[in-house]
Amino acid sequence: MPRRFILLNQMPTLKIANIETEVVQVNHRGNWLFVKAHADDGTIGVGEASHGKNDASVQHIINTLKPTLVGWNPFQLEAFRQRFYHDSESHTYHTALSGIEQAMCDLIGKALGVPSYQLLGGKCREKIRLYANINRATLDRSPSGFATNAERAVAEGFTAIKCAPFDDVSVANVSRGTLTPAICAGIDRIRTIRATIGADIDLMVDCHSRFNPGILIQVAKELEDLHLFWIEDAVSLDNLDAFAYMSHSIGIPIATGERLRTLTDFDRLLTQAHVDYILPDVKHVGGISGLKKIATLAAARNVMVTPHNPSGPVATAASVQCMASVPNFAILEYAWGEVDWRASLIDPPEEIVDGFIEVPSRTGLGITL
Secondary structure (H helix, E strand, O other): OOOOOOOHHHOOOOOEEEEEEEEEEEEOOEEEEEEEEEEOOOOEEEEEOOOOOOHHHHHHHHHHHHHHHOOOOOOOHHHHHHHHOOOOOOHHHHHHHHHHHHHHHHHHHHHHOOEHHHHHOOOOOOEEEEEEEOOOOOOOOOHHHHHHHHHHHHHOOOOEEEEOOOOOOOHHHHHHOOOOHHHHHHHHHHHHHHHHHOOOOEEEEEOOOOOOHHHHHHHHHHHHHHOOOEEEOOOOOOOHHHHHHHHOOOOOOEEEOOOOOOHHHHHHHHHHOOOOEEOOOOOOOOHHHHHHHHHHHHHOOOOEEOOOOOOOHHHHHHHHHHHOOOOOEOOEEEEOOOOOOHHHHOEOOOOEEOOEEEOOOOOEOOOEO
16 A cells, blocks of 8 residues: 655745734633734634733734744744743733644644644544533522533533632631631532532532632531542642642542643642642643643653633634643533634534534644634
8 A cells, every 4th residue: 555654855835924813802701812823825823812811912922923923934833932932921921922833733734734633643532521611601609500500511411510619718718717608608509519410420629729728628528528520729839838738638639730831830830749630721831732741741740631721712622632642631621601602703613512522633723713
C-alpha cells in the first residue's frame, strides 16, 4: 500500500496577514472575545481570549502585537511562545497571547488538512466528557433555585454538575471557627441539589477560596455522605501548605489551579501540594500548546487534568482538541445555560449527547465562526 508522508520542503508555507477581534456580549458575568487570524492564503484561524479581566485591554494588546505578527509563520509555535509568553506578564496579557495561539493552531490544522489534536500526538479518546457548571445561569440562589437548574442539566443528558453555593460566605468571617449561617446555607444548597439529582450524578462544589483549612475540614465532614466528585478552590492558593494539610484531613478529592497560568506556577503547585485535579484554562495558559505542556507536567505526578472552561464555544473547541490527546484527562467544564443562542455562533453547532461532546474529525479546531 502507498504510504502518505510530507517532506520538510513540501510543508505548506503560511504567513499571518491580519489579526482581528470580535466581542460578543453575553451577560453580567462577562463577554466572549474571539480572535481571528487571517493567513495570506485566505484561511482564517479562530481562538478565544475571553475573561481577561478587561476586554478593551486584551484587544489593545492584540492590536499592539499585530504589526510584529503580520508575516509570522503560524507553524513556529514554540518560537512564538519563547518570544512573547513570559511568566512575569499579566493575566490580561496572557489571555491575549492564548487567544492568538489558539488561532494559530487552527490555521496549522487547516493548512495540513488535519484536526488540531494530530499536532499533539493524536487522540486517545473519541469523545470528551463534560460537566455542567450551573453557577452563572442560576439567578435564583435559593436551594431550590440551584436544584432546579441542576435537574434541568441532568434532563439534558449531563452526568456531572458543578455549583458554587458559598458565594455569600465572607472570607473575613470564617476565622471565628464556627459554621456561620452563610456556610450552613451553602451546605443546604448542596444537599438539596444532591437530593434532587440523585446519587448517580457526579457533583462538584466550587468554594472560590472562601475558607481556611480549619473551617473547610468542618464543612467537609458535613458533606462526607454526599460523595462529592471534588471540592474546588477551598482555600487560597497563596497557602500551598494548606492544601497538603487538607489532603490528609478530608476524604473529598481536591481540585484547584484555575488562577494559575504558567508552567512555573503549576510545577510549584504539583511539587508542594497534594491535589487530585488541576484546572488550567486554555484561554490563559498559552493556548493549546501551553495546556498540553501543563497536562504532561501533571501526568508525571499522577494528577488528573480537568480544564477550567466557563467559556464560549471556541475555547471549548480548543479544549476538546487538546484533551483528546491527554491521557490524564478527567472531565471538561461547560458553561451551561448562560445564553440560548450559543449554538448560533459556530458552524457546526456544538452537539452534546449524554453529557459528552464528540472529538471532531474536521480540520483545525473543527469549527468556523
